[in-house]
Amino acid sequence: NKTYRIAVIPGDGIGKEVMPEGLRAVQAAADKFGIGLELTHIDWASCDYWQAHGKMMPDDWKAQLQGMDAIFFGAVGWPATVPDHVSLWGSLLKFRREFDQYINLRPVRLFEGVPCPLAGRKAGDIDFFVVRENTEGEYTNLGGRIFEGTEREIVIQESVFSRHGTERVLKFAFELAQSRPRKKLTVATKSNGIAVSMPWWDERADEIGRSYPEVAADKQHIDILSARFVLQPDRFDVVVASNLFGDILSDLGPACTGTIGLAPSANLDPERRFPSLFEPVHGSAPDIYGQNIANPVAMIWSGALMLDFLTHGQGAGRQAHDAIVAAIETVLREGPRTRDLGGQADTTEMGKAVAALI
Amino acid sequence: NKTYRIAVIPGDGIGKEVMPEGLRAVQAAADKFGIGLELTHIDWASCDYWQAHGKMMPDDWKAQLQGMDAIFFGAVGWPATVPDHVSLWGSLLKFRREFDQYINLRPVRLFEGVPCPLAGRKAGDIDFFVVRENTEGEYTNLGGRIFEGTEREIVIQESVFSRHGTERVLKFAFELAQSRPRKKLTVATKSNGIAVSMPWWDERADEIGRSYPEVAADKQHIDILSARFVLQPDRFDVVVASNLFGDILSDLGPACTGTIGLAPSANLDPERRFPSLFEPVHGSAPDIYGQNIANPVAMIWSGALMLDFLTHGQGAGRQAHDAIVAAIETVLREGPRTRDLGGQADTTEMGKAVAALI
Ligand SMILES: CC(C)[C@H](C(=O)O)[C@@H](O)C(=O)O
Ligand SMILES: CC(C)[C@H](C(=O)O)[C@@H](O)C(=O)O
Numbered sequence: 001n002k003t004y005r006i007a008v009i010p011g012d013g014i015g016k017e018v019m020p021e022g023l024r025a026v027q028a029a030a031d032k033f034g035i036g037l038e039l040t041h042i043d044w045a046s047c048d049y050w051q052a053h054g055k056m057m058p059d060d061w062k063a064q065l066q067g068m069d070a071i072f073f074g075a076v077g078w079p080a081t082v083p084d085h086v087s088l089w090g091s092l093l094k095f096r097r098e099f100d101q102y103i104n105l106r107p108v109r110l111f112e113g114v115p116c117p118l119a120g121r122k123a124g125d126i127d128f129f130v131v132r133e134n135t136e137g138e139y140t141n142l143g144g145r146i147f148e149g150t151e152r153e154i155v156i157q158e159s160v161f162s163r164h165g166t167e168r169v170l171k172f173a174f175e176l177a178q179s180r181p182r183k184k185l186t187v188a189t190k191s192n193g194i195a196v197s198m199p200w201w202d203e204r205a206d207e208i209g210r211s212y213p214e215v216a217a218d219k220q221h222i223d224i225l226s227a228r229f230v231l232q233p234d235r236f237d238v239v240v241a242s243n244l245f246g247d248i249l250s251d252l253g254p255a256c257t258g259t260i261g262l263a264p265s266a267n268l269d270p271e272r273r274f275p276s277l278f279e280p281v282h283g284s285a286p287d288i289y290g291q292n293i294a295n296p297v298a299m300i301w302s303g304a305l306m307l308d309f310l311t312h313g314q315g316a317g318r319q320a321h322d323a324i325v326a327a328i329e330t331v332l333r334e335g336p337r338t339r340d341l342g343g344q345a346d347t348t349e350m351g352k353a354v355a356a357l358i
Numbered sequence: 359n360k361t362y363r364i365a366v367i368p369g370d371g372i373g374k375e376v377m378p379e380g381l382r383a384v385q386a387a388a389d390k391f392g393i394g395l396e397l398t399h400i401d402w403a404s405c406d407y408w409q410a411h412g413k414m415m416p417d418d419w420k421a422q423l424q425g426m427d428a429i430f431f432g433a434v435g436w437p438a439t440v441p442d443h444v445s446l447w448g449s450l451l452k453f454r455r456e457f458d459q460y461i462n463l464r465p466v467r468l469f470e471g472v473p474c475p476l477a478g479r480k481a482g483d484i485d486f487f488v489v490r491e492n493t494e495g496e497y498t499n500l501g502g503r504i505f506e507g508t509e510r511e512i513v514i515q516e517s518v519f520s521r522h523g524t525e526r527v528l529k530f531a532f533e534l535a536q537s538r539p540r541k542k543l544t545v546a547t548k549s550n551g552i553a554v555s556m557p558w559w560d561e562r563a564d565e566i567g568r569s570y571p572e573v574a575a576d577k578q579h580i581d582i583l584s585a586r587f588v589l590q591p592d593r594f595d596v597v598v599a600s601n602l603f604g605d606i607l608s609d610l611g612p613a614c615t616g617t618i619g620l621a622p623s624a625n626l627d628p629e630r631r632f633p634s635l636f637e638p639v640h641g642s643a644p645d646i647y648g649q650n651i652a653n654p655v656a657m658i659w660s661g662a663l664m665l666d667f668l669t670h671g672q673g674a675g676r677q678a679h680d681a682i683v684a685a686i687e688t689v690l691r692e693g694p695r696t697r698d699l700g701g702q703a704d705t706t707e708m709g710k711a712v713a714a715l716i
Contacts, residue, residue: 077550084550085557093551117588119477141553143516153521157555158501163511192435192442193451193605195499197515199443221442223605224641227613230475230588247551247581248606255585283582 003036004069004310007275009045011091013284014294014347015074021296021351022072025327026303028358029320035307040068045091047078056082056090062098065275070306071095073279074299078286089141092279096134099274101267102165103172104132104246105305106281108236108253108263113333115342116258118230126257128236131173132246134267136165137197139243161197161242163204170208172270173240177215184237185209185217188225188245201242225249229256250281259340261295262332264302266309278306295338296351297328304328327357361394362427362668365633367403369449371642372652372705373432379654379709380430383685384661386716387678393665398426403449405436414440414448420456423633428664429453431637432657436644447499450637454492457632459625460523461530462490462604463663464639466594466611466621471691473700474616476588484615486594489531490604492625494523495555497601519555519600521562528566530628531598535573542595543567543575546583546603559600580606587614608639617698619653620690622660624667636664653696654709655686662686685715 010019023039030037042064043049044057056076058064065071076091077084095101108130110116112123142158170187177185187205191198202219209217220228222245228235229252241249254263263281280298288294304324311317331353337343338350345353368377381397388395400422401407402415414434416422423429434449435442453459468474468484500516528545535543545563549556560577567575578586580603586593587610599607612621621639638656646652662682669675689711695701696708703711 083557085553088550089553115477117476119473119475139551139553143554145554145558151521155519155555155558157517157519157552159515159517161513161515163509190602190605192446193497193602194515195443195447195497196501196503197513199441200503200513223609224618226584226606226610227618230610230613231617244548244551247548248584251581252584252588252610255588259589260582260585 001034001036003038005038005040005067007040007042007065007068007071009042009071010074011046011076011284012048012078013075013286013289014282015076015284017289017292017294017347018280018296018299019074021347021354022299022303024351024355025300025324025358026072026307028355029304029307029324032323032358033316033320035311035316035320045076047076047082047087050082050087050090056087068275069310071275071277072303072306073277075280075282075284077284080286093139095277096267099269099277100135101269101274101277102133102135102168103266103268103270104134104250105266105268106130106132106250106253106263108250108257110257111262111329111332113337114258114262118233118256121233126233128253129176129238130246130250130253131169131176131238131240132250133165133169133241133243136160136162137243159197161201166201166204167208170205170240173238174208174212174215174217177238178212180237182237183215185215186225186236186239187217187219188222188239188241188249189219190222190245192221222248226252229253254281259295260298261338261340262297262301264298264305266302266305268309276309278302292346292348293339294347295340296347297332297354300324300351300354301328323358324354327354330357359392359394361396363396363398363425365398365400365423365426365429367400367429368432369403369434369642370405370436371433371644371647372640373434373642375647375650375652375705376638376654376657377432379705379712380657380661382709382713383658383682383716384430384665386713387662387665387682390681390716391674391678393669393674393678403434405434405440405445408440408445408448414445426633427668429633429635430661430664431635433638433640433642435642438644451497453635454625457627457635458493459627459632459635460491460493460526461624461626461628462492462608463624463626464488464490464608464611464621466608466615468615469620469687469690472616472620476591476614479591484591486611487534487596488604488608488611489527489534489596489598490608491523491527491599491601494518494520495601517555519559524559524562525566528563528598531596532566532570532573532575535596536570538595540595541573543573544583544594544597545575545577546580546597546599546607547577548580548603550579583607584610587611612639617653618656619696619698620655620659622656622663624660624663626667634667636660650704650706651697652705653698654705655690658682658709658712659686681716682712685712688715
């Protein structure tokens with residue numbers, strides 16, 4: 001029986017508070033279904049580390065992580081001491097890019113017991129995936145400033161889309177849509193305004209789509225698509241988007257289901273050349289850190305996605321995933337719940353309740 | 359008494375259906391308050407024109423429009439015959455840029471009688487402005503394709519931010535926030551991911567903000583900001599954003615108030631060197647064109663913004679604006695309403711009802 005090696009990186013802020021609950025649930029499920037885990041606790045990839053060392057990670061970070069089967073990740077960012085672009089580009093965004101985690105898979109689901117900000121929606125009405133490109137596109141540090149500090153100053157920011165990077169995320173999304181009962185794919189675009197990359201993105205989507213005649217694919221501009229997340233969230237099945245658009249949609253989608261405190265994500269290298277990374281969508285949330293009130297569900301659910309991925313969605317890992325999700329469903333329905341869900345429980349109480357049910 | 363010269367451009371799709379209702383209301387209010395209007399009806403800047411002439415506008419479009427006091431604009435886009443980036447860059451986006459309409463001002467308001475997709479929100483709870491940069495940023499056709507058609511293909515898309523362009527929109531937004539009772543400004547950013555332009559945008563906001571100590575300004579990343587539009591829309595007062603982020607937020611905001619069929623916009627050159635342009639936020643909506651079911655309120659409300667701007671927010675123009683908005687409020691509350699609002703009325707019936715109340 002294989003033992004999976006997991007790097008555990010809590011990071012900053014509420015990452016440090018939700019991580020123990022994520023681990024509690026993952027360990028409970030692993031024990032129950034006989035999955036061997038070897039955890040390596042890592043304190044770098046955090047702004048605390050930056051304060052002590054002037055960098056986010058040790059120089060041999062890649063070697064240290066390369067042998068891992070997965071990275072279980074809390075959140076990074078503490079803007080009071082380190083600017084966000086420094087901390088994120090020095091850790092999370094580096095992992096995504098250097099470990100070629102080109103799929104960011106983010107389920108969006110409305111659960112029973114979770115107060116929904118949308119009127120008249122009930123559990124089951126909202127249930128879709130955002131498939132986000134995770135290594136290129138709008139997230140770059142290419143470009144620069146000219147005539148700096150003068151009235152004439154100009155700043156250029158470059159986005160980079162490769163055929164390789166675009167086609168593989170589109171393929172993944174078409175495959176996922178094909179595997180689901182509704183077989184619907186929404187392709188986020190903005191080809192009417194962003195005149196070089198987005199028309200080309202549309203062409204790629206058309207081309208890849210030709211191999212998936214059963215999938216009903218539909219291109220929607222990001223502005224109206226965002227509006228439809230609010231107005232018709234039941235219409236979505238799989239949504240595929242560039243790095244930036246996926247970022248926006250995968251916060252907006254969870255908001256429409258009540259709270260981003262629930263939303264998990266899987267940063268995947270589907271070819272398994274590198275460790276994949278599993279993290280909540282919420283960030284480090286400095287405003288609520290230190291009170292132990294953060295909702296641990298996103299972290300716990302991310303752990304479920306991790307176990308599922310490790311075992312290729314089969315056997316013990318799939319059972320562990322399903323057991324964790326079932327426990328989440330029960331706790332969301334019956335409590336205890338954290339404050340963002342209208343409850344009184346703290347992070348630990350809610351986490352323990354989930355683990356107890358597993 | 360000055361007579362204002364208005365270019366009337368219905369454009370495509372439902373632009374052609376809502377324009378008569380926009381004009382009906384504007385003319386009624388102008389007559390009532392003694393505002394002289396001289397309308398010039400223009401059939402170009404439309405995909406019909408493109409089909410006949412292979413271009414969106416005549417070569418002397420600028421000369422024809424330069425003498426106008428305003429452009430009253432429906433919507434452009436008919437993707438079945440002309441790709442969106444061709445039709446938009448050949449008309450609307452050209453106006454915005456060549457007439458330096460650098461402010462796109464978009465009110466977001468929840469009205470009585472409009473079914474709100476958000477649970478528990480009532481009229482008055484949502485009432486803010488999106489101030490969108492309208493001439494530069496992410497909307498460019500700069501960049502290109504290399505290794506085209508091969509596996510190695512790479513596409514670069516450049517965004518361009520100028521100090522001039524960024525500072526003036528920030529100033530406008532700070533001024534607007536300063537003039538409102540709550541004096542709150544939210545600055546949309548994504549400096550944690552988009553590592554060149556957005557950190558610089560944040561610096562500009564900090565710098566401009568120093569001149570407005572009374573304004574409570576707050577930077578929020580576009581992902582969580584989108585989530586908060588759904589979760590806490592009552593918290594916003596003025597939101598300032600780049601071209602792309604403003605585009606997204608000004609569809610999302612109106613969606614949160616029930617329908618983008620209500621949302622107006624003012625594309626302003628505040629210095630009045632060029633004609634400003636007033637248009638609904640909704641596009642040409644090919645899917646519902648031809649049935650006369652489009653909601654005319656966004657077009658009518660845009661007309662109110664136009665009259666207000668023409669007279670510098672004073673005197674007869676302000677009265678005309680207020681009379682139109684009051685008529686909209688009454689019709690939204692008491693009907694007749696179009697289908698997007700749960701009613702049975704067609705575009706003309708709803709438009710006539712508003713005009714009758716003016
Ligand atoms: C039609 C399109 C180019 C336009 C934009 O993106 O600016 C529209 O969505 C808008 O918001 O005015
Ligand atoms: C923290 C930030 C850089 C990150 C992103 O934008 O990708 C986060 O918002 C996310 O969605 O994972």
